[in-house]
Amino acid sequence: MPTPLKVAVIGAGLCGLVAARELEREGHEVVVLEKSHRLGGVWVYDPRTESDLLGIDPDREIIHATIYKSLRTNSPRQIMGFSDYMLGGKVYGDPRMFPGHQEFLSYLEDFADAFGVTKLIRFNSEVTRVELLDSGNEFVVEWKKNGMSLTEVFDAVVVCNGHNSQPRAALDIPGILEWAKKQLHAHNYRVPEPFQDQVVVIIGNESSAHDISRELATVANEVHLSSRSPNVKGLKLENYNNVWQHAKIDRVFKDGTVKFQDEVPIKVDTIIHCTGYEFHFPFLKTNGIVTIDDKHVSPTYGSVFPPQLAPRLSFVGLFYKGMTFLPAELQSKWIARVLSGKISLPSETEMLCAVEQVYQEMKEKEIPKSDTHSLNFKMDYIDWLSDQLKIARPPQKFRDFYAHFIERYRKDNEGFREKFEEDVLLCDEIVAE
Ligand SMILES: Cc1cc2nc3c(=O)[nH]c(=O)nc-3n(C[C@H](O)[C@H](O)[C@H](O)COP(=O)(O)OP(=O)(O)OC[C@H]3O[C@@H](n4cnc5c(N)ncnc54)[C@H](O)[C@@H]3O)c2cc1C
Numbered sequence: 001m002p003t004p005l006k007v008a009v010i011g012a013g014l015c016g017l018v019a020a021r022e023l024e025r026e027g028h029e030v031v032v033l034e035k036s037h038r039l040g041g042v043w044v045y046d047p048r049t050e051s052d053l054l055g056i057d058p059d060r061e062i063i064h065a066t067i068y069k070s071l072r073t074n075s076p077r078q079i080m081g082f083s084d085y086m087l088g089g090k091v092y093g094d095p096r097m098f099p100g101h102q103e104f105l106s107y108l109e110d111f112a113d114a115f116g117v118t119k120l121i122r123f124n125s126e127v128t129r130v131e132l133l134d135s136g137n138e139f140v141v142e143w144k145k146n147g148m149s150l151t152e153v154f155d156a157v158v159v160c161n162g163h164n165s166q167p168r169a170a171l172d173i174p175g176i177l178e179w180a181k182k183q184l185h186a187h188n189y190r191v192p193e194p195f196q197d198q199v200v201v202i203i204g205n206e207s208s209a210h211d212i213s214r215e216l217a218t219v220a221n222e223v224h225l226s227s228r229s230p231n232v233k234g235l236k237l238e239n240y241n242n243v244w245q246h247a248k249i250d251r252v253f254k255d256g257t258v259k260f261q262d263e264v265p266i267k268v269d270t271i272i273h274c275t276g277y278e279f280h281f282p283f284l285k286t287n288g289i290v291t292i293d294d295k296h297v298s299p300t301y302g303s304v305f306p307p308q309l310a311p312r313l314s315f316v317g318l319f320y321k322g323m324t325f326l327p328a329e330l331q332s333k334w335i336a337r338v339l340s341g342k343i344s345l346p347s348e349t350e351m352l353c354a355v356e357q358v359y360q361e362m363k364e365k366e367i368p369k370s371d372t373h374s375l376n377f378k379m380d381y382i383d384w385l386s387d388q389l390k391i392a393r394p395p396q397k398f399r400d401f402y403a404h405f406i407e408r409y410r411k412d413n414e415g416f417r418e419k420f421e422e423d424v425l426l427c428d429e430i431v432a433e
């Protein structure tokens, strides 16, 4: 492949920014197309919410922002930031170990400026089509800007449009679509005030469910968490006089009652679905080569390259449940170096076989499709990427720090931030590089 290549990066969130930096470093000609007027993706707080609060109607006005006003990071600063520019030593006004979202955004803006990425971004440019040309060597990329439709041909496309904006509500709960009271997905939760004195049900068992329930406990009358995990018993939570944990919801009724498994129905004002997001690439036209099914984007070699279109089409950031900065940076370096010919990929057939083998193993172990790109809070994938790049795997100190953090995170899904800060203060051993 001739270098430098002309590469389009779709999205100027965390992943698009680091992809652009790494591509530039490899000498490629980079254009970042960003639909919003500013960079930062999900870290740009927007008080607006969508017209369809569950995010079902495809014609609703889409709001990319997904964070609530009080959101603090759920990972400590020590593991955030890109190499040569870690967040650890930088403070933009909120020095806490788990800072508020504004700190994260300031960091991303600063990073983009420091590495000359901001000037590569074409803002207000929403990509509507990415399609391989008949030649097989180039992609046509089409985007909307100020009501106009523009197209340009690129040698390669890196998809970084994020996957925390298309709600995945719990629509399979019997009666949920007929439920007459208010319901929303966490994507459209911003502040607690509208839930004053209400009885609120929160579906989910991840960060957003715990953060939002904790926040609502201060204003709502009652907060009821519901989890699908097996063996969950209904009980009142310690340290709260108005928060309960329940098993899954059996069904909901038109009159606003909710029936949890093994319990009598209760009257509820609002249901909040903290049930995650769908992967969504509405612009990608690959003639069926790449398919998306239940968060499973396939086939993708190393969760990055669809073998038949490699290395010209790639994804950064399909992963979740784990670190963000490090895997995004390693994926970006891998793509940039493969495109410049410094690293070669296995043949298409070999990659397809490898991918098939991974999917087969998942089937045998009964791992759900939706876990394909999950990091499971482990380092395996990061090590694998380091090996592809032929660089050292993360050092032991860093691994220990991360393992300690994850242990805390899992044990205290509510107070893990405070508890981990305490751990670090008490124990000199837990210090990341
Ligand atoms: C509630 C919440 C809390 C989180 N907390 C943490 C945390 O504490 N620490 C951490 O490391 N990670 C956290 N994450 C993970 C978070 O997803 C990553 O930090 C990171 O923001 C992912 O970046 P991204 O670039 O993949 O996606 P995004 O941030 O979503 O950026 C995608 C960009 O693509 C643009 N875009 C989308 N479609 C198009 C299109 N068609 N054309 C042009 N542009 C387009 C969007 O406007 C956006 O700017 C959290 C996520 C959520 C939802």
Ligand SMILES: *[C@@H]1O[C@H](CO)[C@@H](O)[C@H](O)[C@H]1NC(C)=O
Residues within 6 Å of the ligand: 205, 227, 228, 229, 232, 245
């Ligand atoms: C939440 O998920 C964790 C695993 O991540 C599990 O150990 C715990 O039991 C779950 N809690 C509830 C209430 O579902």
